[in-house]
Amino acid sequence: MKLFVEILIIFLASVNLLITRFALVRLRQPTTVPLWLIKVFTSALSPLLFAFSLFVSAIGLVFYSTPVIIISGCSVFLYLIHIVQTTRAPDVSTGLKNMFDDNSESRMEPERKSLLLSKRYVLWLPKSPEPIFEQDIPFYTIPGKDRSLLCDIWQPPKNIKHSGLAFIYLHGSAWTMLDKDYGTRTFFRHLASEGHVIMDVAYRLFPEADFMGMVHDTKHAIAWMKANAATYGINPERIIIGGGSAGAHLAMLAAYTATSKLLTPVDLQQVDLRVHGVISLYGQSDLVATYYHTCQHLTTHSALSKKNKSGGMPSWIQKRMGKDFHRLGFDKDAEAGMLTPMLGGTPDEKPEAYSLFSPITYVHQDCPATLIIHGKQDILAPVKAIRQLHSCLKEVGVPVAMHLIPQTDHGFDNILPKISPAAHNAIYDVERFLAIMAIREPVVSRIPKILSHPFCY
CATH class of the missing domain: 3.40.50.1820 (Alpha/Beta hydrolase fold, catalytic domain)
Incomplete structure (x- = not known):
């Protein structure tokens, strides 16, 4: 049972990590409506995804699961970067x-x-x-x-x-x-x-x-x-x-x-x-x-x-x-x-x-x-x-x-x-x-x- 739960958590953490790509990386032309929607929703939901990553990291610590800690830790770091970037003030010369x-x-x-x-x-x-x-x-x-x-x-x-x-x-x-x-x-x-x-x-x-x-x-x-x-x-x-x-x-x-x-x-x-x-x-x-x-x-x-x-x-x-x-x-x-x-x-x-x-x-x-x-x-x-x-x-x-x-x-x-x-x-x-x-x-x-x-x- 513990192994099944750990595999499930690793899967969810991996999906969450993969989604960070849409928050960080520019889409390339020509693109599609679904990809654009995923990107803008991922960006908007980044605070919740960041919180989810923290939660999964805590579970990884409880289960002593190194894969979960590493994968969710990367997600925490990447979502944090995105939130910091998207809330930056404009350049002083153009603000x-x-x-x-x-x-x-x-x-x-x-x-x-x-x-x-x-x-x-x-x-x-x-x-x-x-x-x-x-x-x-x-x-x-x-x-x-x-x-x-x-x-x-x-x-x-x-x-x-x-x-x-x-x-x-x-x-x-x-x-x-x-x-x-x-x-x-x-x-x-x-x-x-x-x-x-x-x-x-x-x-x-x-x-x-x-x-x-x-x-x-x-x-x-x-x-x-x-x-x-x-x-x-x-x-x-x-x-x-x-x-x-x-x-x-x-x-x-x-x-x-x-x-x-x-x-x-x-x-x-x-x-x-x-x-x-x-x-x-x-x-x-x-x-x-x-x-x-x-x-x-x-x-x-x-x-x-x-x-x-x-x-x-x-x-x-x-x-x-x-x-x-x-x-x-x-x-x-x-x-x-x-x-x-x-x-x-x-x-x-x-x-x-x-x-x-x-x-x-x-x-x-x-x-x-x-x-x-x-x-x-x-x-x-x-x-x-x-x-x-x-x-x-x-x-x-x-x-x-x-x-x-x-x-x-x-x-x-x-x-x-x-x-x-x-x-x-x-x-x-x-x-x-x-x-x-x-x-x-x-x-x-x-x-x-x-x-x-x-x-x-």
């Missing part, structure tokens, strides 16, 4: 403290500062008080169609003082799938408990809309929030826009082209669409770089995409998801993340289109303050391109901070955010960026002039 000349964080009200996370990893996110939550609010109706664009609004709890700042959030989507209110409730509850108003936007996706339509939807969201600022107790000049992945790409495009006629819908060309800041969570800054990084030049499908026909997913998964299977677009024929159909060709065939919808094209000295958070092992949004965006913004004098989180892949913040070390690290930076922007005076020197051409760096 928030280097973003502005003054020490903005020291100017926060003590009451406001006490609401922020005390450190970059807190084992378990603190429970947030109940916010005021409104769902499915129309913010724009497509002309000539019975189609309203919807958003959710998260307001601070009744006992929390408003910061006067609004955060417009665009969900990740690979531009073709998913929806608002998916995997973000923990994040929004946390930010609302710090006094911010969050607008969670459901923009149109491909093939219903092309990139231009998505950017227009984003700008209509900005215009709506500015028009309704008084209703929600915010300053219309203190609006931050951001998002994850494709949402971050659209947020940067809208923020950097606020005064560009080319990417602004006709009905908004006399509206001030400038924002106070922008947040990119693993966003795509250069679509040409994304095209090659995801091996779309070599494969029919992009790295993490496949046809989302209902027949392509096991029936038990479809049944378990219920109405969310259709709501999130998993039954679409469109291939997630494929740029060729969305832009009408490859970068060689349509270079102007790829440039037109790449945020890096529009870097100029009046871009809003920008926070970039990106995984160093991102399989979908190339790190090299985001580094280049950071360099371009810094060169023209735009306040910018960048945090590249080691051993972290795409979409990390939406996976078990209550315990995920990488998610805590990202939230730590986002909440401080929002708190700083809530007390900084909006830039008023910029002239809200509509230009007939895009800014080009």
Whole structure:
């Protein structure tokens, strides 16, 4: 019996040790959705896997089992390395403290500062008080169609003082799938408990809309929030826009082209669409770089995409998801993340289109303050391109901070955010960026002039 138990423990310890590979090692292209999911879940669960390794080590000591002690000891060491790496602060030269000349964080009200996370990893996110939550609010109706664009609004709890700042959030989507209110409730509850108003936007996706339509939807969201600022107790000049992945790409495009006629819908060309800041969570800054990084030049499908026909997913998964299977677009024929159909060709065939919808094209000295958070092992949004965006913004004098989180892949913040070390690290930076922007005076020197051409760096 003792031998059987020891063999079982050795087997479990060995599996646990093998899984550490997904936490530590970068995936290679082309890859698959299951491998990516294993990696991001392993990273999020690393504190629990670390605790399990410690437990197994203790059992090994009890049984005087050298193999168990060695195998589980290696797991303890490797998971500890991963947790330390994913909770590291950004490099001093690119962090928030280097973003502005003054020490903005020291100017926060003590009451406001006490609401922020005390450190970059807190084992378990603190429970947030109940916010005021409104769902499915129309913010724009497509002309000539019975189609309203919807958003959710998260307001601070009744006992929390408003910061006067609004955060417009665009969900990740690979531009073709998913929806608002998916995997973000923990994040929004946390930010609302710090006094911010969050607008969670459901923009149109491909093939219903092309990139231009998505950017227009984003700008209509900005215009709506500015028009309704008084209703929600915010300053219309203190609006931050951001998002994850494709949402971050659209947020940067809208923020950097606020005064560009080319990417602004006709009905908004006399509206001030400038924002106070922008947040990119693993966003795509250069679509040409994304095209090659995801091996779309070599494969029919992009790295993490496949046809989302209902027949392509096991029936038990479809049944378990219920109405969310259709709501999130998993039954679409469109291939997630494929740029060729969305832009009408490859970068060689349509270079102007790829440039037109790449945020890096529009870097100029009046871009809003920008926070970039990106995984160093991102399989979908190339790190090299985001580094280049950071360099371009810094060169023209735009306040910018960048945090590249080691051993972290795409979409990390939406996976078990209550315990995920990488998610805590990202939230730590986002909440401080929002708190700083809530007390900084909006830039008023910029002239809200509509230009007939895009800014080009």
